[in-house]
Amino acid sequence: AHLIWMSDEPLLPGRSYMLKIGAKTVNATVTDIKHKINVNTFEHMAGKTLDLNEIAFCNLSLSSDVAFDPYEANRTTGSFILIDRMTNQTVGAGMVWFALRRATNIHWQALDIDRKARADKMGQQPAVLWFTGLSGSGKSTIASLVEKRLHAEGRHTYTLDGDNVRHGLNRDLGFTDADRVENIRRVGEVAKLMSDAGLITLVSFISPFRSERQMARDLMGEGEFIEVFVDTPIEECKKRDPKGLYTKAEAGEIKNFTGIDSPYEAPENPEIRIHNVGRPAEEVADEIVAYLRARGFLSVLGMDGDGI
The missing domain is CATH 3.40.50.300 (P-loop containing nucleotide triphosphate hydrolases)
Incomplete structure (x- = not known):
């Protein structure tokens, strides 16, 4: 997803936030910042964190499945906000680009000895x-x-x-x-x-x-x-x-x-x-x-x- 950061406190990959998309709210983590985007030149830049008003293309991992469409197909079902879990303040807004399929082939293995x-x-x-x-x-x-x-x-x-x-x-x-x-x-x-x-x-x-x-x-x-x-x-x-x-x-x-x-x-x-x-x-x-x-x-x- 493309993510616009809206907080004075920086985005830290690995930190748990709440993601609200449509009527559903789930826990979410930015697992990787693929690149930041220079808003003036649209140049792709490397970066590990996001500061106020910066934009990046990111991978996100959610605690459960959500229904969505790509933002270019439906702006309502393709947009979300990130919320700080400690303050309940909105800290970011995002636009879904596409789903990553890497997690769909991983299933929890039940063990006989618990x-x-x-x-x-x-x-x-x-x-x-x-x-x-x-x-x-x-x-x-x-x-x-x-x-x-x-x-x-x-x-x-x-x-x-x-x-x-x-x-x-x-x-x-x-x-x-x-x-x-x-x-x-x-x-x-x-x-x-x-x-x-x-x-x-x-x-x-x-x-x-x-x-x-x-x-x-x-x-x-x-x-x-x-x-x-x-x-x-x-x-x-x-x-x-x-x-x-x-x-x-x-x-x-x-x-x-x-x-x-x-x-x-x-x-x-x-x-x-x-x-x-x-x-x-x-x-x-x-x-x-x-x-x-x-x-x-x-x-x-x-x-x-x-x-x-």
């Missing part, structure tokens, strides 16, 4: 503990301690850490806003697969944008996504600065650094909020494990490892 069977065997309920906070806030330290405690109890866990994932799965991504969105989209999908496997998954990422954290939450089952906001003031993070990143960012050696020249959108209603100043990390980890136990994520394990 998530409940896997989780019951492990004696636990799947959960995704999503640790978010500024660099240096203590996310990875706390997540590691929580996993150690769960592992000592015989729980089945896995930790996805921001730096570690960028060495493999996301090694092709930088730190622009668009790359950060794609970074979290991929991690959210991996966390979903691990949840289907029955694991308690610990995700430790700055994940600066509310929209992408909400997208990850929407992928999980009801009550399965636990947002852990490690709320450490930036002044304290700068004092710790274990990797020297804030010093480099303030010197201009690192661009798009969260908290310096890239924004961090703090969670508004996290399941767990950790004020991580002057508290031992071990105490915080115990608090998180107690939260899981109180809400039934940790069943009693028998001697053979089966849940009872």
